[in-house]
Amino acid sequence: MEASEELTHDRRNIRRLVLEAAFAANKGHIGSALSIVDILLAAEIALGPFYTQKRESNLVLSKGHAASALYALMTLRGQLTQQNLESYCSDGSILGTHPSVELAGVTFASGSLGQGLGVAAGLALADRIECSDRRTLCVLSDAELNEGSTWEALLVANHHKLRNLVVAVDLNGQQALGRTQEVLNTDGVASAVAALGWQVRVVSGHDVGAMVAAMKDFPEDRPLLLLCETILGSGVSFMEKRIEWHYLPVNSEQFADAVAEVMKGNPR
Secondary structure, eight states, rough: OOHHHHHHHHHHHHHHHHHHHHHHHHHHHHHHHHHHHHHHHHHHHHHOOOOSSSEEEEEEEESGGGGGHHHHHHHHHTTTOOOOOOOHTTTTTTOOSSTTTTSSSSOOOOOSTHHHHHHHHHHHHHOOOOOOOOOOEEEEEEEGGOHHHHHHHHHHHHHHTTTTEEEEEEOSEEETTHHHHHHSTTTHHHHHOOOOOOOOEETTOHHHHHHHHHSSSOSSSEEEEEEEETTTTTTTTTTOOOOOGGOOOOOOHEEEEEEEEHHHHHOO
8 A cells, every 4th residue: 555545544444443442342432532543643653653562652641541542553553453452441451441551562551631741751851861762752632731730741841851752732622521611721822831942833633744744843952742633533423523422432323333434534
């Protein structure tokens, strides 16, 4: 397959695997997982694999409830088996709702929202001390901008000039209890983070090429924050921008419709 065909294949099949895992487990968080699929693909291309024991980059999935997207990518890459994926959220499985350090390539068991960026900054600082050229990506939910610990970590990362740290905010405008603007408006985050010394860029979170370019063109003297404008439930029309798909599982009819749509579509 040509590169564009391969990317389309990956975007569709990772979404399919997310749906399959959720349907088998009768679990929610589907919309949140679908919104970060393209961010993970862009990071894999720009920074190198982050899901193997000897990884080329670090990934901190701070919005850990979207872990099924990571599991789906790892399954597509042969790092997990289909049987592993089918065990998602079952008793004794290493694939929980949130990622566990029992899984090779996972360095931080996220789930308590707002803690991930502090861990990511620590990893980036440790790599710099060890003279490693590895880079660290932290994927945040926009709701984690509600947390004071996130802002403390933003200050620390700039203080240490962690140019090897990239933060991608999954800016889907929604969170568990409502729309972000209604829960805690974060419209001024770009200027606020830039004022803290970060390089800030706004990019479509479903334009893999644009995100790859932004992740590769990183600043020489400061960390990089990407505000990735995404759609909750991206690729499944009846889920898109609907808050209930933060939680709901799919029934058999919805599952069949969703899989058919993602396998023929090209998410925005």
